[in-house]
């Protein structure tokens with residue numbers, strides 16, 4: 247039997263596009279036709295299962311899938327035994343408590359004895375316990391933001407990103423209780439050969455992520471300022487310095503974190519750098 251691992255990804259929703267883009271950026275090819283729930287890569291030993299996100303932690307814990315890409319919120323809520331291998335940096339959101347906009351709020355004691363609607367009873371329950379608050383948790387599976395306006399609950403605990411869903415439903419965010427982003431999870435006891443394939447995937451993900459946060463910078467500078475410029479953009483080991491056709495000038499090439507570039511831009515220009523080009527990096531292996 248061919249040795250391949252299985253990864254569970256969300257079929258359609260907030261995680262799907264970014265999960266599949268990341269896999270593609272890792273150079274892994276597969277066919278993802280509409281309605282197809284299983285697909286095998288043509289150039290990497292991996293099979294994809296397209297599932298509801300809520301089911302992913304359970305499938306990975308049971309070993310139906312070896313790996314999964316899912317929100318940390320679902321991993322913690324489902325409380326399954328899985329290993330979180332890597333935070334993936336997309337689908338960033340928070341779980342927050344919210345109440346009707348017009349209500350006075352002086353702290354988390356507001357929720358004592360109140361009814362709170364949520365799809366995250368475990369995370370909310372743990373939070374309330376940590377705050378010594380006794381409240382009734384009313385579990386609903388979606389459209390949580392509607393609960394206060396229909397008299398179902400006095401507060402809600404749900405996912406917030408821009409805050410526009412809360413605003414549109416006349417609610418205000420009062421406590422952030424959990425921060426989430428997409429994570430790569432793995433079954434706890436993978437055999438060594440599966441671990442090896444998972445590590446290969448992780449290696450590629452790291453290279454893609456590192457590339458995304460870094461930029462290749464090229465600039466021209468008078469030779470007398472090369473030392474100063476090198477100290478501002480030191481690069482991976484050290485910058486590449488090539489002579490320009492024009493005497494007394496060099497081209498300096500370096501790799502750096504984009505934030506670091508913007509922090510140093512004024513100093514670079516003051517040191518005489520000009521013709522500065524900033525180029526994206528597809529993959530970066532240290």
Ligand SMILES: Nc1ncnc2c1ncn2[C@@H]1O[C@H](COP(=O)(O)OP(=O)(O)OP(=O)(O)O)[C@@H](O)[C@H]1O
Pocket residue numbers: 256257258259260261297298299300316317318319320337338339405406407408426427428
């Ligand atoms: N507005 C948002 N901004 C950023 N991330 C979000 C947002 N809403 C949800 N997420 C993240 O994406 C995950 C999936 O959200 P989605 O709304 O697609 O779930 P769902 O409706 O339960 O999907 P499914 O049909 O697969 O069960 C959430 O668990 C959360 O981690």
Ligand SMILES: O=P(O)(O)OC[C@H]1O[C@H](OP(=O)(O)OP(=O)(O)O)[C@H](O)[C@@H]1O
Pocket residue numbers: 260388389391404405406407408409410411412
């Ligand atoms: O703060 P915001 O940017 O408004 O995002 C928050 C909303 O996003 C998610 O729902 P989604 O839009 O994915 O729809 P769903 O409820 O059908 O999952 C989540 O359940 C919130 O309702």
Ligand SMILES: [Mg+2]
Pocket residue numbers: 298299300
């Ligand atoms: Mg879901």
